[in-house]
Amino acid sequence: MREAAEGHLTTEALMWNQNLNERTISGMTSEDFRLRLNQVLRKEGYKIDNQRYxxxxxxxxxxxxAVWSVALAFNKTMDRLHKYGKSLKEFNYNNKEIADDIYSAINSTQFLGISGYVAFSSQGDRIALTQIEQVINGNYVVLGYYDTQADNLTWFDREVWHGGKVPQDRTIIRNVLRTVTLPLFICMCVISSVGIVIAIALVVFNIWNNHRRVIQSSHPVCNTIMLFGIVVCLTAVFLLGLDGRFVSPGAYPAICQTRAWLLSTGFTLSFGAMFSKVWRVHRLTTKAKSDPKVRTFVAIPGWCCVSEWDNNLVVSFVVNVITRLDG
Incomplete structure (x- = not known):
């Protein structure tokens, strides 16, 4: 524990006037007060000579x-109340006017006391010298004093630092640019490019063969929209890999907005078209069930007429065609 506490700094309010021979408002010096206090303690049986305080x-x-501060504040309050024909004896805890006068008098009280120069802040806190100490070889050593009123620091240059180096007084924060691995970025860009080329080729194939019955049965509009959404999503991969190596800080917010819009738009188009096709198949399988008394027939080239009771075969055929085209 002693090793852990070695070298640490501590601060506390100074409790004794450092000028031992300076007369205070009571007429005593701080040394006179100490001698009188020790004399009273000896009479009470305290063994202060053995450092047992x-x-x-x-x-x-x-x-x-503090007693002197209250006495001086009461004197000021009595003089002020006397001008208005009032007395301090009229004070009670419900009398806010007299309480404010006492509070104002204490805040304006300033004098030289046994503990040093006595003054109070606007919040009522005692303003005193701050003593700075350091534990050196197991003992507290005074390093200096700080006067908050005069904003003056008195330093004695007695500090001792472990290893001869002044320790850090704050946490040092270093900004490190974290980037995407370049080989990974290139690999993903190549894969995305291949996907874009394949998607564009499928769009061309879909439009070129739009007159064929098989393509018409697979809902080519949904296919085209879905492929276009895939192209948009794969395009966002290029922007997602950009970092501080390629983009300036000023342009980076625009890149962030663009890739978010591309990714959300492409996802909406591709999955929206896919769900539309699923809904189309669902409607195809449930439409005939709404009126079981009506028998409908679906004619498919190369197949015999299929009734509504066998519409599962039709659905299987359509799903197979769509799966093959999408594959």
């Missing part, structure tokens, strides 16, 4: 100056 010994100057 009672709890709160270090805070005694703060308590003493």
């Amino acid at each position: 009672p709890e709160g010994y270090q805070e005694a100057p703060l308590a003493y100056d």
Whole structure:
């Protein structure tokens, strides 16, 4: 534990006036107050000569100056209330006017006390010197003082750093550009290009043979839309692989928006067309069942007439044709 605590820094409010011979508002110096306090403690039976001080010994100057602060604030409040024909005796916890006067008087109270220069912030906090210490060889060593009012730092150059190096006072954040592996990007671009070429070839084949009955039965419009959506999705692969090596930071937001739109649009077109074909097959299989008394016949070239009761064969034929064309 001692090794872990070695070298750490700590700060605390200064509780004793550093000028031991300077007279305070009470007429005593801080050394006079210490001697009187030790004398009282000896009479009470505390063995302070053996460095056995009672709890709160270090805070005694703060308590003493706090009493002086309240007394001075009451004096100011009494003078102010006397002008309005009021008295401090009229104060109670429901009297906000007198409470505000007391609070204002305490905030404006300033004097030299046993603990140093006494003043209060607008929030009512005590303004005091801050003492900076460091544990060196197991003992606290004073490194300096900081005056918050004067914004003045008094430094004694007594600090000792482990390894002779000043430690970091904050977390250092380094921005590292994370990029896509170039061979992976090239490989995916090649695969996407092959897919785009195949999709375009299928679109041309679909349009070129649009007059054939087999193509007409496979719903060529849905096929074309689906293939176009696939082309758009595969085009987005090129933009998804772009990073800071190829695109400037200013143009990157536009690339992000473009690839998101391409991917969502292509997905909608391709899967929308596919679901449309599935819905078409579903309607084909359920249409005849709506009126079981009506017998319909479907004529297919090369096949005999098939009744509505055997429409599963028709569905199988259509699905096979679509599967072969899509494959």
